[in-house]
């Protein structure tokens with residue numbers, strides 16, 4: 001079966017890293033023996049320029065018909081004053097596809113520990129996933145008001161919204177080390193008290209998964225003092241937004257972290273967590289790892305080829321160990337050189353596999 005992939009290169013460094021991701025995907029398909037089609041569509045600022053909308057109708061139709069969506073990055077100064085900004089297109093697509101779950105894996109292998117701002121003995125071996133609720137909470141809650149002397153927002157969650165994201169976290173934990181940590185502020189917030197209650201109820205359905213809870217302030221501290229204690233972190237939208245950027249930093253560069261956003265059905269969207277990096281766009285030095293890792297996540301989540309994803313991850317680690325890395329990680333490679341190195345290491349991984357198969 002051929003996987004139908006819609007690609008949305010977007011803006012800034014987006015097209016540069018998308019090209020890198022697609023080169024690795026092509027090499028992986030050729031050596032791993034799977035088929036796909038990749039159909040490119042305008043999105044974000046590129047959508048505004050081509051069709052007058054950050055989420056053009058033809059792009060909307062295409063993503064609905066896809067098996068998976070690969071998005072690079074959107075936004076930039078050229079569209080900052082546009083009435084309909086690129087970022088609005090992203091929010092619309094998330095709502096349109098019902099993408100309520102955002103998963104961000106963070107892994108600091110021994111090879112990458114030296115690139116972290118934290119000491120290697122604290123961070124080496126950290127391997128966790130943040131499961132963030134994406135379509136509820138304070139970013140969407142009504143009422144909200146901005147007055148001259150007073151302003152307020154509303155953090156609101158329904159039981160069904162908490163249940164469905166909790167199930168994603170428990171299912172994810174089952175494929176990992178079997179531990180879910182709910183991060184909330186249940187000592188103060190009513191919404192967090194409901195999260196604790198509902199997550200505790202869902203946990204009963206997963207007796208094989210260990211569940212605990214931590215206040216968000218303590219979790220922020222633990223992420224930098226003892227990141228290895230986490231397996232799956234389950235949290236609501238606002239806390240997840242903040243903690244996932246903190247988590248990204250401990251790997252050494254924003255330019256290395258992928259994410260998956262998914263709904264109850266339909267295509268999942270795979271994308272780097274960073275933006276379009278206008279400060280380095282066009283210089284050929286963007287780190288391609290976040291996009292290549294997004295391709296790897298897609299192979300796990302939507303193509304059913306975790307075996308090939310493992311090889312891509314190993315190839316990325318090998319390139320990092322060999323110092324074949326872009327300036328954000330302290331190297332001197334261009335985007336193309338870093339991608340070439342990963343493709344070379346990927347071939348080695350495949351030939352190792354073929355060798356193992358013969359024994």
Ligand SMILES: NC(=O)c1ccc[n+]([C@@H]2O[C@H](COP(=O)([O-])OP(=O)(O)OC[C@H]3O[C@@H](n4cnc5c(N)ncnc54)[C@H](O)[C@@H]3O)[C@@H](O)[C@H]2O)c1
Nearest residue numbers: 073074075076254255274275276277278279280286287328
């Ligand atoms: N999902 C998205 O597409 C998304 C997410 C965040 C921001 N944005 C948009 O991106 C634009 C720029 O935002 P920003 O500058 O605040 O955040 P950013 O993530 O684009 O950049 C932050 C810093 O990280 C660096 N960086 C990011 N990705 C990198 C990579 N792959 N390789 C090397 N360095 C990398 C940048 O050079 C910059 O110094 C804005 O228009 C913003 O709205 C889009």
